[in-house]
Amino acid sequence: MKYLSIVLFSLIIFSCSSPNKSTEQTAEPVADQTEIAEKVEADSAYVFFKSPADGATVASPVFVEMGVSGMQIEPAGQVKEGFGHHHILINQASWPEGEVIPMSDSTIHYGKGQTDTTLELEPGEYTLSLQFANGVHASYGEKMATSITVTVE
Numbered sequence: 001m002k003y004l005s006i007v008l009f010s011l012i013i014f015s016c017s018s019p020n021k022s023t024e025q026t027a028e029p030v031a032d033q034t035e036i037a038e039k040v041e042a043d044s045a046y047v048f049f050k051s052p053a054d055g056a057t058v059a060s061p062v063f064v065e066m067g068v069s070g071m072q073i074e075p076a077g078q079v080k081e082g083f084g085h086h087h088i089l090i091n092q093a094s095w096p097e098g099e100v101i102p103m104s105d106s107t108i109h110y111g112k113g114q115t116d117t118t119l120e121l122e123p124g125e126y127t128l129s130l131q132f133a134n135g136v137h138a139s140y141g142e143k144m145a146t147s148i149t150v151t152v153e
Helices: 002-017 030-043
Strands: 046-051 062-069 083-090 107-109 116-119 124-133 145-152
Touching (some): 062 083, 062 124, 083 116
Antiparallel strands (some): 062 116, 083 107, 083 124
């Protein structure tokens, strides 16, 4: 995804610096270039675990710190473009885009805008997935999800 963003950004720069081929040619409206820049920024948004590290061996309760880049965190409630909050999925991959993430023991909501938590987990190996969703818990899908594996002793 980062490579696509770099290519799109390069195309934007190239198209802005190309000379006009005709004196009759008019420049594209600034709004179109702004839309492209916003799309490139939105495509480069991602979530990540600040801690624990992928492959870590940890004790319970497990301290988890969540991060996001390219979007803003705000409590659940309103749906606003570029905003949302975290969810942790235990032993699951990403939630399908547009589908509401249900609340359960294995799909934990952080609808107050929390960026860290502790998880009480029995000993064993776990896949923890971080999923970003909008104000009504509708998933942003695979593009706004990441997973790590941890071993709880």
